[in-house]
Amino acid sequence: MRLRVTPKAARDGVDGPQTLSDGSDVLAVxxxxxxxxxxxxxxxxxxxxxxxxxxxxxxxxxRGTTSRVKILTVAGTPGDLAATLCERSSLPA
Known part of the structure:
Protein backbone atom coordinates (compact mmCIF):
# COMPACT_ATOMS: atom_id res chain seq x y z
CA MET A 1 0.00 0.00 0.00
CA ARG A 2 1.48 3.35 -1.05
CA LEU A 3 0.81 6.40 1.13
CA ARG A 4 1.50 10.13 1.12
CA VAL A 5 1.91 11.13 4.77
CA THR A 6 1.57 14.56 6.34
CA PRO A 7 3.15 14.54 9.80
CA LYS A 8 2.49 17.15 12.50
CA ALA A 9 -1.07 17.65 11.22
CA ALA A 10 -3.93 19.15 13.20
CA ARG A 11 -5.68 15.76 13.30
CA ASP A 12 -5.13 12.10 12.48
CA GLY A 13 -7.03 10.85 9.46
CA VAL A 14 -7.18 9.16 6.10
CA ASP A 15 -8.03 11.71 3.41
CA GLY A 16 -8.52 9.23 0.58
CA PRO A 17 -6.93 8.58 -2.78
CA GLN A 18 -4.66 11.19 -4.34
CA THR A 19 -2.60 11.41 -7.53
CA LEU A 20 0.91 12.79 -7.12
CA SER A 21 2.61 15.08 -9.64
CA ASP A 22 4.47 12.09 -11.12
CA GLY A 23 1.11 10.42 -11.87
CA SER A 24 1.34 7.76 -9.17
CA ASP A 25 -1.66 7.03 -6.98
CA VAL A 26 -1.38 7.09 -3.20
CA LEU A 27 -3.62 7.13 -0.17
CA ALA A 28 -3.30 10.49 1.60
CA VAL A 29 -2.87 10.17 5.37
CA ARG A 63 9.94 1.53 2.55
CA GLY A 64 10.14 5.27 2.93
CA THR A 65 10.81 5.52 6.65
CA THR A 66 12.33 8.99 6.13
CA SER A 67 10.09 10.07 3.25
CA ARG A 68 6.56 11.43 3.06
CA VAL A 69 5.75 8.77 0.46
CA LYS A 70 5.77 5.39 2.17
CA ILE A 71 5.05 1.80 1.28
CA LEU A 72 3.23 -0.17 3.95
CA THR A 73 2.84 -3.91 4.08
CA VAL A 74 -0.29 -5.38 5.61
CA ALA A 75 -0.45 -9.06 6.53
CA GLY A 76 -3.66 -10.78 5.56
CA THR A 77 -5.63 -12.11 2.63
CA PRO A 78 -4.94 -9.85 -0.38
CA GLY A 79 -8.48 -10.09 -1.74
CA ASP A 80 -10.04 -9.15 1.59
CA LEU A 81 -7.61 -6.28 2.11
CA ALA A 82 -8.21 -4.96 -1.41
CA ALA A 83 -11.98 -5.06 -0.92
CA THR A 84 -11.71 -3.22 2.41
CA LEU A 85 -9.35 -0.65 0.91
CA CYS A 86 -11.70 0.01 -2.02
CA GLU A 87 -14.73 0.23 0.25
CA ARG A 88 -13.15 2.63 2.72
CA SER A 89 -11.49 4.87 0.16
CA SER A 90 -14.44 4.97 -2.27
CA LEU A 91 -12.45 3.31 -5.06
CA PRO A 92 -14.12 1.08 -7.64
CA ALA A 93 -13.65 -2.62 -6.87
Whole structure:
Protein backbone atom coordinates (compact mmCIF):
# COMPACT_ATOMS: atom_id res chain seq x y z
CA MET A 1 0.00 0.00 0.00
CA ARG A 2 1.48 3.35 -1.05
CA LEU A 3 0.81 6.40 1.13
CA ARG A 4 1.50 10.13 1.12
CA VAL A 5 1.91 11.13 4.77
CA THR A 6 1.57 14.56 6.34
CA PRO A 7 3.15 14.54 9.80
CA LYS A 8 2.49 17.15 12.50
CA ALA A 9 -1.07 17.65 11.22
CA ALA A 10 -3.93 19.15 13.20
CA ARG A 11 -5.68 15.76 13.30
CA ASP A 12 -5.13 12.10 12.48
CA GLY A 13 -7.03 10.85 9.46
CA VAL A 14 -7.18 9.16 6.10
CA ASP A 15 -8.03 11.71 3.41
CA GLY A 16 -8.52 9.23 0.58
CA PRO A 17 -6.93 8.58 -2.78
CA GLN A 18 -4.66 11.19 -4.34
CA THR A 19 -2.60 11.41 -7.53
CA LEU A 20 0.91 12.79 -7.12
CA SER A 21 2.61 15.08 -9.64
CA ASP A 22 4.47 12.09 -11.12
CA GLY A 23 1.11 10.42 -11.87
CA SER A 24 1.34 7.76 -9.17
CA ASP A 25 -1.66 7.03 -6.98
CA VAL A 26 -1.38 7.09 -3.20
CA LEU A 27 -3.62 7.13 -0.17
CA ALA A 28 -3.30 10.49 1.60
CA VAL A 29 -2.87 10.17 5.37
CA UNK A 30 -2.23 12.73 8.09
CA UNK A 31 -0.98 12.17 11.62
CA UNK A 32 -0.45 14.49 14.57
CA UNK A 33 2.86 12.84 15.46
CA UNK A 34 6.06 14.60 14.47
CA UNK A 35 8.54 12.98 12.12
CA UNK A 36 11.11 12.32 14.84
CA UNK A 37 12.58 8.99 15.94
CA UNK A 38 9.93 7.00 14.07
CA UNK A 39 6.96 8.53 15.90
CA UNK A 40 5.12 9.46 12.70
CA UNK A 41 5.78 6.04 11.14
CA UNK A 42 4.37 4.31 14.21
CA UNK A 43 1.33 6.60 14.18
CA UNK A 44 0.77 5.92 10.47
CA UNK A 45 0.90 2.15 10.98
CA UNK A 46 -1.55 2.35 13.90
CA UNK A 47 -3.92 4.66 12.01
CA UNK A 48 -3.95 2.50 8.88
CA UNK A 49 -4.48 -0.65 10.97
CA UNK A 50 -7.48 0.91 12.69
CA UNK A 51 -8.82 2.24 9.37
CA UNK A 52 -8.55 -1.20 7.74
CA UNK A 53 -9.85 -3.00 10.83
CA UNK A 54 -6.75 -5.16 11.27
CA UNK A 55 -4.36 -5.69 14.17
CA UNK A 56 -1.63 -3.02 14.44
CA UNK A 57 0.99 -5.79 14.47
CA UNK A 58 0.04 -6.68 10.86
CA UNK A 59 0.98 -3.25 9.47
CA UNK A 60 4.53 -2.02 9.00
CA UNK A 61 6.39 0.62 7.01
CA UNK A 62 8.35 -1.38 4.44
CA ARG A 63 9.94 1.53 2.55
CA GLY A 64 10.14 5.27 2.93
CA THR A 65 10.81 5.52 6.65
CA THR A 66 12.33 8.99 6.13
CA SER A 67 10.09 10.07 3.25
CA ARG A 68 6.56 11.43 3.06
CA VAL A 69 5.75 8.77 0.46
CA LYS A 70 5.77 5.39 2.17
CA ILE A 71 5.05 1.80 1.28
CA LEU A 72 3.23 -0.17 3.95
CA THR A 73 2.84 -3.91 4.08
CA VAL A 74 -0.29 -5.38 5.61
CA ALA A 75 -0.45 -9.06 6.53
CA GLY A 76 -3.66 -10.78 5.56
CA THR A 77 -5.63 -12.11 2.63
CA PRO A 78 -4.94 -9.85 -0.38
CA GLY A 79 -8.48 -10.09 -1.74
CA ASP A 80 -10.04 -9.15 1.59
CA LEU A 81 -7.61 -6.28 2.11
CA ALA A 82 -8.21 -4.96 -1.41
CA ALA A 83 -11.98 -5.06 -0.92
CA THR A 84 -11.71 -3.22 2.41
CA LEU A 85 -9.35 -0.65 0.91
CA CYS A 86 -11.70 0.01 -2.02
CA GLU A 87 -14.73 0.23 0.25
CA ARG A 88 -13.15 2.63 2.72
CA SER A 89 -11.49 4.87 0.16
CA SER A 90 -14.44 4.97 -2.27
CA LEU A 91 -12.45 3.31 -5.06
CA PRO A 92 -14.12 1.08 -7.64
CA ALA A 93 -13.65 -2.62 -6.87
Missing amino acids: RVRAVADKGAANKAVAQLVAKWLGVAPSTVEVA
